[in-house]
Amino acid sequence: MGRICRLFALVTVSLIWTATYSHVPANSQGAGDYPNRPITIVVSLGAGTGMDVLVRLYADKLSQSLGKPVVVENKPGAATMLAAVQVATAPADGYTFGVLTSSALAINPALYKQINYNPAQDFVPLSLYVKSPFILVTTPSLSAKTVPEFIKLAKEANPPLNYASPGAGVLQHLSMEFAKKRFGFDATHVPYRATGQSITDLAAGHVAAGFVEAGASIPLIKDGKLRALAVSASQRLPLLPDVPPFSEAAGAPDYEAVSWHILVAPAKTPQPIVEKVHNEMKRIMADPEMKAKVANIGLIPIDTPSVADMRTYIASENEKWGSLVKSLGLQGSQ
Numbered sequence: 001m002g003r004i005c006r007l008f009a010l011v012t013v014s015l016i017w018t019a020t021y022s023h024v025p026a027n028s029q030g031a032g033d034y035p036n037r038p039i040t041i042v043v044s045l046g047a048g049t050g051m052d053v054l055v056r057l058y059a060d061k062l063s064q065s066l067g068k069p070v071v072v073e074n075k076p077g078a079a080t081m082l083a084a085v086q087v088a089t090a091p092a093d094g095y096t097f098g099v100l101t102s103s104a105l106a107i108n109p110a111l112y113k114q115i116n117y118n119p120a121q122d123f124v125p126l127s128l129y130v131k132s133p134f135i136l137v138t139t140p141s142l143s144a145k146t147v148p149e150f151i152k153l154a155k156e157a158n159p160p161l162n163y164a165s166p167g168a169g170v171l172q173h174l175s176m177e178f179a180k181k182r183f184g185f186d187a188t189h190v191p192y193r194a195t196g197q198s199i200t201d202l203a204a205g206h207v208a209a210g211f212v213e214a215g216a217s218i219p220l221i222k223d224g225k226l227r228a229l230a231v232s233a234s235q236r237l238p239l240l241p242d243v244p245p246f247s248e249a250a251g252a253p254d255y256e257a258v259s260w261h262i263l264v265a266p267a268k269t270p271q272p273i274v275e276k277v278h279n280e281m282k283r284i285m286a287d288p289e290m291k292a293k294v295a296n297i298g299l300i301p302i303d304t305p306s307v308a309d310m311r312t313y314i315a316s317e318n319e320k321w322g323s324l325v326k327s328l329g330l331q332g333s334q
Helices: 002-021 050-066 081-088 102-111 147-156 171-183 195-204 214-222 271-286 288-296 307-328
Strands: 039-043 070-074 096-101 123-132 134-138 161-165 187-191 209-213 227-231 259-266
Touching (some): 039 050, 039 081, 050 070, 096 123, 123 307, 134 171, 209 214, 214 227, 271 288
Parallel strands (some): 161 187
Antiparallel strands (some): 134 209, 134 227
């Protein structure tokens, strides 16, 4: 009878353990045996973009250091929201990450009436590793050769100067609106459907100015088809060392208007895995060879901040761009 009771007790304990813990996902085990299968990084822009090229560079290094394949999956579309939703709703087990930009986390919440993710609650930041600046350029026929001259000309122009961007609500558009508000000048927005056409019309003199992506504009700047006045970041761009930051040229230390790339995981990813990937990315992106590759594609490498500091930065960018979008009355369509 005693043996039967002991056997019954063991079976009961086993059943209770199974019922209690069998539903607990592997991610609760921490990073001890992590990873034990391939990892996917969902990229919010298309193949061949500067973001994609860079992600594939560090994905290879992550694969080497973690000992498992790191697969890059491109998921462009819906103003980067397709990728954001895929990552936000993925299992929080450390096997799905995403690369998002300021558009997904700082602009879209104000630009669209409804988005299917919460930037503040659905993600944990792993690595904020580059800034993607814009260049304030003008058509060469414009008389202004410096930022102060451009601001003065814009204040005096009647009718107002016009400026190009790839569309309403994108950072190139908001960068100029931020400058207009900060320095008190007017300019008329001319939205295009794509970056290429806006830059072509700038070079042809059909529009006066614009903030343009560094990678797309540097060849035209070096050929003299566009005039570069300033970089929208707070530091100089390695590929254009003679072009000052807008903040320096305009005497406005608070001016910075950049896109940024950030590696994120679903919000409930276990802390040991977050720390492991965060530390690996910090090491990879600090490598001088990687920094040189980042600079060569027109981006600015930055030292990955702590997770807490990344959250603070994202919140500040959300406030800056969100308030500007709302003040302009912009509304995006998906």
